[in-house]
Amino acid sequence: MIDWAGILRELITIFVVIDPIGSVPVFLFATAAVPVELHRRFAARAVLIATLVLLGFLVAGQYVLELLGLRLGSFQVAGGVVLFLFALSMIFGDSKPADEINQAERDHLSGAVFPLAMPSIASPGAMLGIVVLTDNRGNTVAEQAVTAGLLVAVLLFTLLLLLAAGQIFKIIGNTGASVISRVMGIILATIAVDSIFNGFEVLGIINVTG
Template structure:
């Protein structure tokens, strides 16, 4: 896997997990937790989200194949869902606003670090879809999938660091900064989603990505 592919996968995972967008969710989730427990809270949420995402990495495609679904079809469906998710990031409320609003409705039933922090903030539906799309058993060798797992672990570590420093980061960039970053990530995610649909169409033999279609610079 070359540097370009590594960078692409890291950016994809970073956008899908969105460590910056999880900061307001973390601050909301720990608002009733003693300050001395904040780091333990963040660590627990990251571990739970990591287990969910690594579960999809290992078992996602196997589950699809077990019920007779083609990964190409999943890539197309996942790409469409990710595109719609990206549109909400660009034009709608930010991820954190939506998740905090939902959590406010269920404040009496919050399960510690699980909801809304581990899921759906860190291990979002988009991240689960993206993990399966990135680890195609037919085109990705085991070492390449191990690299994807390593990149996911790196993104989760960045997420954990962001939560450890959440108060300082939020004080520095505020809601406005987080909103701007979220919308930029939405644009990147929309591009990734379109690419996933094209790759899915190609894998099903319905579309061919021709290198000659790109004009030489």
Template sequence: MDWQSLVREFVTLFVVIDPVGSIPVFLYATASIPKRLHKTFALRAVLAAAAVLAFFLVAGQLLLEAIGLRLGAFQIAGGIVLFLFALSMIFGEAKPETEIEEAENEDLSGAVFPLAIPSIASPGAILAVVILTDNHETAIAEQAATAGLLAVVLLITLLILLLAGRIVKLIGRTGASVVSRVMGLILATVAVDAVLQGLEQVGVLKLAAAPF
């Protein structure tokens, strides 16, 4: 895997996980918890998210193949879902606001919900890790590199959560919302690229390009 592919995958994972966008969710979830437990809380949330994402990274494609679906079709569907997810980040309520509202409505807070799922291990992140690890197109070493990048992004997420209090004072909740929307724009571009790759894999783009 060349450095451009590594950068692309890193950006994709960073965007879909959106560590900065999870800051307000973390602050809400830990509002009633003593500060001395915040580190443990953040660590448990990141580990729970890592377990979910690692499962789909390893077994996601196997599950698809077990029910007879091609990865190309999943890439197209996943790209469309990622695009819709990106649109919701750009035009809808900001990610933190939505997830905090859900937590308030359900009267739930904790490391697993809403922080680990759906804030860190979001549907977009789950789809992304499956799309990035095609068992037929990528070698084990490349999939291991993707897993390593995922670990790096999750480590960054943990560090950001541990510094959440300082960061929110610096950029404010509005700043976190703006960052989330910018991430959505980047994610929309990544989603379109995933659809194009899926179309190419199933042969649609090659057939369309043949007459020219």
């Protein structure tokens, strides 16, 4: 018998940790100096890379962490620091100079890896969430296949949102994108700090209440 309630819980969990909507402002920020004709390839490359990373964590993430003797709390702290540094670049970063706009296509598309694919889409929280959902020692192959299907579905939805982000950019322009990136940078910085504190709590360094 299919556990629809469990599937729904997994879908909601994956959607929250990947946060497709939250990746749209990051996409606009990352493509600010990228030619419009490259935006689709930029989005597709970012989602493809994020998919490969998250599927990798789905298959072997738990084994890798156990093999290396790493604690989940340490992973959360490290991920939070990376997110915080990126958030600072969103808040205080300068506009791209004119000479960077004329860079090679290779350089434009390299931004699809960082910051869009990681740590925006395949964030530390998403990686941890996938590891938790796919208990490689307890779940059956069928259960892991369902989780993989839900993961791919959320990532496809993320791709659709990123493809539509170009139309949003035409409406809000450079000024609007700048405002959004800084506001989202503040929010991302808050999320990063929260991730660091959660990691400290998991490690038993502090006790966060409320």
